[in-house]
Amino acid sequence: MPDNPVNHEIPDEILSAFDRKLFSGAYSNTPHIRIDKGNRSLPRLNKIVDTIEQVVIKTGLSDGMTISFHHHFRGGDKVINMVMDVISHMGIKNLTLAASSLTTVHSPLVGHIKSGTISRICTSGIRGELADEISAGLMDHPILIHSHGGRARAIETGKIKIDVAFLGVPTCDVYGNANGYTGASACGSLGYAKVDAHFARKVVLITDTIAEYPNTPFSIHQDQVDYIVVVDQVGDPKGISSGATRLTKNPRDILIGSLAAKVIACSGYFEDGFSLQTGSGGASLVTTKFLREYMEQQNIRANWALGGITAQMVKLHEDGLIKRLLDVQSFDQEAIRSIGENRYHSEIDASYYANPLNKGCAVNKINVVVLSALEIDTEFNVNVLTGSDGVLRGASGGHSDTAIGSGLSIVVAPLIRGRSATVVDQIKTVITPGSTIDVLVTDRGIAVNPRRPQVAEQLRRCKLPVIPISELKEKAQKLAGVPEPIIFEKKIVAVVEYRDGTILDVVRQVQA
């Protein structure tokens, strides 16, 4: 055999100096090309595998590995249950389930935990029967709760090593170019899934719609994808999104939202070019509505809005009041439509959004964020994970990420929810440290973290009802009474990881 196709001598010292082997034929190291037979058929490489079972075998999934899923289909997700049923049936055991989040539709996982298919879970949120069972001590190992930014960090740094990512996508082509804004199960941004596609050892796309190649613009791209499985339906559109996120008619939420908007307008952060994240909670949406009025009155435009994008944000964008949208998750049909149409409505992944240890995430640049709370204590520590009964029923999400990154973090919450106080002496679980929360807006008054005296001063100048948070707590106690203390078991059912990867809190089993 000659050294090269044209008989030039290639000295051995060159190979060793460059630490390379000799050429051994164009096709020897690149077998997956030109597989078409005869010249009439075009080369049609594709990665489609017939069934989930076949793809599980191809990925080499085995006992003890880590599998991942995303939550862009929200309450309409069909992928997790579908894939877990197959894996469970195949008898694979002791898996770690690394989900970006879990919802009420995932109660079938209880069975897969009981059967030993799943032995560990990490997730941002957990709700419903699955959460109840875990709170009652279902699992041997505590689940790990992370923030959206914390998950991206953990995956990028290898703390979470995903063996196989099963990523539901509304459309992809046969080679794996996928996006979220086309197809019957359109969900908009695939921001959380993008991180898994980037770092997982094996990437499987699950779709109900094969698009023509190349399926551009793509969110997940062919060079990241190993296999594709086509199923009847990846998500139920009714559960994926509402038509458009509706404004609440709850007068208490309207009051809180109007106060929060005034807080923003008076805070010193409200100036032309500011940026905001407001999320999709009832009072948050009202905040945005009232903020729009201040923007129009004072001729102030926002440069950008971040995070989970709603119809309201899209409207502000399309009306020229917010120049750019950075979208890690599209909450409703309007957001899904917009990300597919508007050039300055950009998809971002969870690392870009909030990973605290990359070279710079978007939450670091946000001016104002409006956040919710299940409970908040007089040190401004916030619980968005466990209910007043101590049971898991929430999500860490981007709460702690945006709280610390933003210039001004505002928590909006009713003083009393149901029969329970929101402002309390002792919260059940801390997700966001009080040192990163600036303002609490309730229907009975506003409290400013003593760390931000200038903010308090600004708000007082605007005649806003600023009072010490201890007074809010006392008001709440008077109205709701002091609750019976919850009796927890010794067993730890969940561990709360702060976004930087340290352990911030633990959740214990609730006594039956």
Added chain:
Amino acid sequence: MPDNPVNHEIPDEILSAFDRKLFSGAYSNTPHIRIDKGNRSLPRLNKIVDTIEQVVIKTGLSDGMTISFHHHFRGGDKVINMVMDVISHMGIKNLTLAASSLTTVHSPLVGHIKSGTISRICTSGIRGELADEISAGLMDHPILIHSHGGRARAIETGKIKIDVAFLGVPTCDVYGNANGYTGASACGSLGYAKVDAHFARKVVLITDTIAEYPNTPFSIHQDQVDYIVVVDQVGDPKGISSGATRLTKNPRDILIGSLAAKVIACSGYFEDGFSLQTGSGGASLVTTKFLREYMEQQNIRANWALGGITAQMVKLHEDGLIKRLLDVQSFDQEAIRSIGENRYHSEIDASYYANPLNKGCAVNKINVVVLSALEIDTEFNVNVLTGSDGVLRGASGGHSDTAIGSGLSIVVAPLIRGRSATVVDQIKTVITPGSTIDVLVTDRGIAVNPRRPQVAEQLRRCKLPVIPISELKEKAQKLAGVPEPIIFEKKIVAVVEYRDGTILDVVRQVQA
């Protein structure tokens, strides 16, 4: 100190089971946030460093490291010389220069090689005085020539470890979101630079235009970027691109192009939904022009076109004849405009384009590619690197990547160029193995690789002048004579790496 902000006890066994540390304050591991002083100033994190010298110090660049650059500014590039002048002045020695390609404007590198600042080079192409000097034995270590796909592979697999990437960008914001289609030095796609931004240890952006945050849509994103330096001009627009790539009036090129178009139309690969890459050479552009006529006549549309995109491709796209463009490099102002405007004109990076060892690159899916040649032998091996005098003056580019990936690879070349034969017994350097070339189209006849008898049969049926390549070689010899053999020295000045990372050929010093 309590275990957590709300005084919950966190057992040590939890920390060890999860291999994590205890929370130690929200700000302790994320120092780069909320640095604004007082509440009137918005947080304005930025990564701008005053000078190139300062940024070189910050990156920790030192003797023996590897630095990288891209060639999207083509003949207008000012970044490489600007940065190398500073580094050289600082006295750093023995660097490896990993450029995606080098052009005639980079002759100042000769001085930096002589001074010992640069001791190794890897690049796709090299031309002008720098190439002449290297061919004459300037360097102690041979340069490494790679294909565009091969470079992406080498960077992804760690064969090329970039310590610091200095990436010129037409615009970026203060946090590092950059794109190529806005600003005075717009160059279109940043497809080669994206790979460096993804994998380099330190990423420095050099720009002449700071855009408002967030500079969306972005090609290189903030989470990849360490520092930014603002300079007067990153590129000379005249050298970056022509207004629009002009069609040749050379009758020989027109003949070759018309033959090549007919070859495509008759090949069996010309059917509705086909895909193509034609590049920017004279005859290639004519091929596209004639192909358009066949498309219109036969009502055939292409699904996509790939690679370096030209005005001609943009026109076909905007006229509905090519549905989608995948753009790794924008060759002219029209392509630059289009990638900034057209939703289905997508930027792709060099790995997506052609990396043979990722999970699937675009060249694998292309039906027809039209390529050039400096020389081709009777085994269809192609030289696009060295001239008839044996001196370096070309580029590997995507030649070998698309040749093997495509369903049909067509080389277009005049039989005689200047006074030298193009079809020869022995080419100076092999860049693309003959086993991956299907058809040679010259102004004096067409040859089909014997590996593709069905293609030859198709072309003969269309009355195309198909003859054995040995006859083309004989015709060429009769016209140009047999050239005096070049006398090479023993010293190896360049090593040709095949796209899969094996060594395909070497180039020896030319006798003075």
